[in-house]
Every structure is written in C-alpha cells, then in structure tokens.
Amino acid sequence: MQLMITRFFALLLISIVMISCRGQLSDKPPIHPQQNMHDQERFNAQQENPFFENNMAMRPPVEGTVARGLLRHDVALFEGQDEDGNYITENPMELNRDFLNRGRQMYDIYCAMCHGGTGDGQGIIMTGDYGYVPAPTFHRSASYEMPEGELYSAIANGIRNMPAYNTQIKVEDRWAIVAYIRALQESQNVRETEMDRYDVDLAELRQIYTEEREREEALAAARAVGADETVSVERGERLYVQNACNACHSTDGTDLVGPTFAGLYGSERNFTDGTSQIADEDYIIESIVEPEVLIVEGYDNVMAAYTHLSQSELESLVEFIRSLSDN
Ligand code: HEC
Ligand code: HEC
Structure with missing residues (x-):
C-alpha cells in the first residue's frame, strides 16, 4: 500500500514537471491552472470611475509632486541665476583639470564649428559662404564681462539668433563648457614675459602663427585678383x-x-x-x-x-x- 502511494506521488510529480516544461519555444500563452490572479477587475487608462468625486479613475499626483530625477530647486546650478534672478558670477561646479578637459571636449563638439577652436569667432561655418549670423568672438570686453551665469544661459536657452543646446548638453557639461571658455579667454591674454610659466615652445608657436598669417594673406590676395568691384x-x-x-x-x-x-x-x-x-x-x-x-x-x-x-x-x-x- 505504502509503495503504491509513493508511486502515485512520483507519477504526479513527473507529470507536473512535464506540463510545465514543454521543452521548446512556443507562441502560445503559458498554461495557468489558477486564473483568478490573471483576470482581475481593473480600470483602463483614462477610464471613468464614479467612486471619485471628479469621476476620474486615474488619480492626479499630489500638487507639487516632482518626478524622480527632475527636482531642480538649485536655481544657481540649473538656471545660472541667484534668488533675485541675477546671473551668478561663479561656476557652481568644482573646477579641476578633468572638468576642464570635459569642457574642452564638449566645446570642440558643440561650439567650435561656429565660435572657433580658440573662441575667436572664426569657426568653419563662419569662414565659408553659408550666410549664417557671425558668432561673436569670446575675446572682447563684452564677453569678458559676461557673468558665468549668462554664458551658461546662452547654452541652456540660446541667445538672440543662436539656438539653445539644452537638449544636447547636460547641465554639468554646460558648466564645464563655461569653465573652458574662461580658460580660452585666459589663454589669449598671457603676456610674453609670463609665458615661461607654461610648457610651450615660444619659437615654434611664433613659427606656426607666421605661417598661418602668410597663408591667410596669400588667400586674401588671390581672392582680390579678379574680385567683383561693382558697387550697386x-x-x-x-x-x-x-x-x-x-x-x-x-x-x-x-x-x-x-x-x-x-x-x-x-x-x-x-x-x-x-x-x-x-x-x-x-x-x-x-x-x-x-x-x-x-x-x-x-x-x-x-x-x-x-x-x-x-x-x-x-x-x-x-x-x-x-x-x-x-x-
Ligand atoms: C551654429 C553656430 C553656433 C554654434 C554651434 C554655437 N553658437 Fe554661440 N553664437 C552663435 C551666433 C550666431 C551668436 C550671435 C547671435 C546673435 O547675436 O544674434 C552666438 C552667440 C553666443 C554667445 C553670446 C556672445 C556675446 O558676446 O553676445 C555666447 C555666450 C555663445 N554664443 C556661446 C556658445 C556656446 C557655449 C556654444 C556651444 C555650446 C555655442 N555658442 C554654439 C552661433 C553659434
Ligand atoms: C547679431 C545681430 C546683428 C547682425 C547679424 C548685424 N547687426 Fe548691425 N547692428 C546690430 C545691433 C544690435 C546694432 C545696434 C547696436 C550697435 O550700434 O552696435 C547694429 C547696428 C548697425 C548699424 C548702425 C545702425 C544705426 O541705427 O545707426 C549698421 C549700419 C549695421 N548694424 C549694419 C549691419 C550690416 C550691414 C550687417 C550685415 C553685414 C549687420 N549690421 C549685421 C546687430 C546686428
């Protein structure tokens, strides 16, 4: 008798195992012996529900709810402004070499084609006949005096004819670019007597500069030959x-x-x-x-x-x- 019971349970176990493993892929829905968890009463999206006063089954979030990761209460960081709406004059991020390098990378990707690699406003788009509004140089007093918050805002919101880059560039990277623009501005205003602080070959730089100038002058001269002189x-x-x-x-x-x-x-x-x-x-x-x-x-x-x-x-x-x- 005991043996029979043992055999019965062994068979039962084997058949359960065989039912649950069909052994190959199948498009059919799995077999559910117990359906009552599957077919429950529920409301569809946008459906009516007379239980609530406004008949909406979907409950609106409590007022002031902020989606995860979207809390932006730090206006200095996210808007570049202080509580009174004035642009902040200091970068809110920690400045270090990695951060500057990141800024350089982002600048070269998103800004250099218009504002130029050194920020002189002579990017590739500006040197061709593309009819684009000229990008201002960052080496003029108006840009030096521009607070960090306004530089940030130019990236986040655009400025006049320049479009916003907020969808492409993350908040931290915007600040990295701002820091890098400041570094570019510094880089163009080093006195010759201070150059020995830097690890550069001055003679080589001069050579590159002279060659570039000569190339530009030759190009301008070539353009002047046969140039249209009509005034109309x-x-x-x-x-x-x-x-x-x-x-x-x-x-x-x-x-x-x-x-x-x-x-x-x-x-x-x-x-x-x-x-x-x-x-x-x-x-x-x-x-x-x-x-x-x-x-x-x-x-x-x-x-x-x-x-x-x-x-x-x-x-x-x-x-x-x-x-x-x-x-
Ligand atoms: C497609 C070309 C283009 C790109 C790319 C571009 N800019 Fe500009 N930017 C302009 C133009 C054009 C203006 C001038 C707009 C005007 O005055 O109407 C301008 C103006 C600015 C100004 C205001 C400068 C001033 O002196 O008034 C800042 C700051 C600035 N850009 C920063 C950036 C930064 C940072 C990036 C990269 C994230 C960038 N721009 C990318 C074309 C561009
Ligand atoms: C990014 C915008 C911008 C572009 C592009 C621009 N200008 Fe201007 N321009 C201004 C602003 C702003 C002023 C007024 C402030 C000033 O005097 O600098 C001005 C002033 C002038 C003035 C003096 C106007 C007056 O009322 O006395 C002249 C002339 C002028 N621009 C010609 C041009 C010409 C020509 C071009 C194209 C080759 C041009 N501008 C492109 C913004 C622009």
Missing part, C-alpha cells in the same frame, strides 16, 4: 542676405535685434555715450567694420565686426541702405 544696390541687397544682416536688421521698419535699415540713411543717430551723428556713408561703414565703437541708444553691443568685406562690398551695402531712405 542689387549687390548690396544680396550681401545683406548672404551675411545674415537680415537676422538682426529689417528693411520694413520692424525692430529686430538691431535697428531697422528703413529710413536709417541720413537720419540722426544717438549713441549710448551721449554723442550723436548723422548716418552717412562713413558712419555706416564704421558701424559694419567696428560696430563696438558707437552703440546706438536702446540697443545692445552684440553685433560682430564684419572684417572680411571688401571696399566695394561695403559701399554696395551703403547703397542698399541708402535706397531704403527717401533722403
């Missing part, structure tokens, strides 16, 4: 678009980043230094090649210098601007 309104209008002046200056009176060109020629201009002047040819050319000298009242000093335009190109732009005035 039509050429000026083409240059206005090609050089992206239209990103900041309208021709129909609309105020963009800069003053409109409509009615500009011959009108009196007032500047932030308290002086004023009639907009004639000399003034307009100076405004294009040295825009930082006179800043029109009510506007920011943000226009990059257009140093690559030839005399006939500048004069064509003047003719075009003149054509937008009655006088």
Whole structure:
C-alpha cells in the first residue's frame, strides 16, 4: 500500500514537471491552472470611475509632486541665476583639470564649428559662404564681462539668433563648457614675459602663427585678383542676405535685434555715450567694420565686426541702405 502511494506521488510529480516544461519555444500563452490572479477587475487608462468625486479613475499626483530625477530647486546650478534672478558670477561646479578637459571636449563638439577652436569667432561655418549670423568672438570686453551665469544661459536657452543646446548638453557639461571658455579667454591674454610659466615652445608657436598669417594673406590676395568691384544696390541687397544682416536688421521698419535699415540713411543717430551723428556713408561703414565703437541708444553691443568685406562690398551695402531712405 505504502509503495503504491509513493508511486502515485512520483507519477504526479513527473507529470507536473512535464506540463510545465514543454521543452521548446512556443507562441502560445503559458498554461495557468489558477486564473483568478490573471483576470482581475481593473480600470483602463483614462477610464471613468464614479467612486471619485471628479469621476476620474486615474488619480492626479499630489500638487507639487516632482518626478524622480527632475527636482531642480538649485536655481544657481540649473538656471545660472541667484534668488533675485541675477546671473551668478561663479561656476557652481568644482573646477579641476578633468572638468576642464570635459569642457574642452564638449566645446570642440558643440561650439567650435561656429565660435572657433580658440573662441575667436572664426569657426568653419563662419569662414565659408553659408550666410549664417557671425558668432561673436569670446575675446572682447563684452564677453569678458559676461557673468558665468549668462554664458551658461546662452547654452541652456540660446541667445538672440543662436539656438539653445539644452537638449544636447547636460547641465554639468554646460558648466564645464563655461569653465573652458574662461580658460580660452585666459589663454589669449598671457603676456610674453609670463609665458615661461607654461610648457610651450615660444619659437615654434611664433613659427606656426607666421605661417598661418602668410597663408591667410596669400588667400586674401588671390581672392582680390579678379574680385567683383561693382558697387550697386542689387549687390548690396544680396550681401545683406548672404551675411545674415537680415537676422538682426529689417528693411520694413520692424525692430529686430538691431535697428531697422528703413529710413536709417541720413537720419540722426544717438549713441549710448551721449554723442550723436548723422548716418552717412562713413558712419555706416564704421558701424559694419567696428560696430563696438558707437552703440546706438536702446540697443545692445552684440553685433560682430564684419572684417572680411571688401571696399566695394561695403559701399554696395551703403547703397542698399541708402535706397531704403527717401533722403
Ligand atoms: C551654429 C553656430 C553656433 C554654434 C554651434 C554655437 N553658437 Fe554661440 N553664437 C552663435 C551666433 C550666431 C551668436 C550671435 C547671435 C546673435 O547675436 O544674434 C552666438 C552667440 C553666443 C554667445 C553670446 C556672445 C556675446 O558676446 O553676445 C555666447 C555666450 C555663445 N554664443 C556661446 C556658445 C556656446 C557655449 C556654444 C556651444 C555650446 C555655442 N555658442 C554654439 C552661433 C553659434
Ligand atoms: C547679431 C545681430 C546683428 C547682425 C547679424 C548685424 N547687426 Fe548691425 N547692428 C546690430 C545691433 C544690435 C546694432 C545696434 C547696436 C550697435 O550700434 O552696435 C547694429 C547696428 C548697425 C548699424 C548702425 C545702425 C544705426 O541705427 O545707426 C549698421 C549700419 C549695421 N548694424 C549694419 C549691419 C550690416 C550691414 C550687417 C550685415 C553685414 C549687420 N549690421 C549685421 C546687430 C546686428
């Protein structure tokens, strides 16, 4: 009798094992002897539920709930601002060599093609005829005075015509880039007498610099041969678009980043230094090649210098601007 019971249980065990292991892959749902956990009553997404006062089965999160990992109460870190909304003037991250190297990496990936490897605004996109708004150099007083928080904000939110990079660049990396821009600024302002603090071969640097200058001059000379010397309104209008002046200056009176060109020629201009002047040819050319000298009242000093335009190109732009005035 006892033997029979043992055999019975042994058989039962074997059959259970065989049911649960079918031995090969199958598309069919597994066999569930017990279904009551599987088919329970539940509510679908967006379904009604009269149990609650507002009849919503889905309960909204308690007010003030923040999703995991999205708590951004540190405004200095995430917005680059202090409690009063002013830009902070110090990098909130710990500065060390690894962090700077990270900044360099990120800068070379995301900024160098426009702002240039050294931050001089001569990135590859700016040197071709792509018609993009010129990226300002980081080696001018306006950029030196820019607080770290504003540099951060330029990456996070974009600035004027420059798009935001917040979806591509993480918060820590944005600060690493800010630190690296500061390092770039330092790097361009070392006195020769202080160079022995650095592990560089000054003679070699001079050699590279001279060669680069010679190459550039040869290129400019080659371009000047057979260059278009015509001065016309039509050429000026083409240059206005090609050089992206239209990103900041309208021709129909609309105020963009800069003053409109409509009615500009011959009108009196007032500047932030308290002086004023009639907009004639000399003034307009100076405004294009040295825009930082006179800043029109009510506007920011943000226009990059257009140093690559030839005399006939500048004069064509003047003719075009003149054509937008009655006088
Ligand atoms: C596609 C070209 C392009 C890229 C890439 C780019 N910028 Fe810019 N940036 C510009 C242009 C153009 C302006 C000027 C916009 C204007 O004045 O309307 C500008 C302006 C700025 C300014 C304001 C400078 C000033 O003096 O007013 C800062 C700061 C800046 N960029 C930082 C960065 C950083 C940091 C990166 C990389 C994360 C970056 N930019 C990537 C084109 C670019
Ligand atoms: C990134 C925006 C921007 C771009 C691009 C730009 N400018 Fe400007 N420009 C300004 C701003 C802002 C001012 C006013 C502040 C100042 O005087 O620098 C200005 C001032 C001027 C003025 C003086 C205007 C006045 O009301 O007295 C002239 C002329 C001018 N720009 C010509 C040009 C030309 C030509 C181009 C293209 C080759 C150009 N700008 C491209 C922003 C820009």
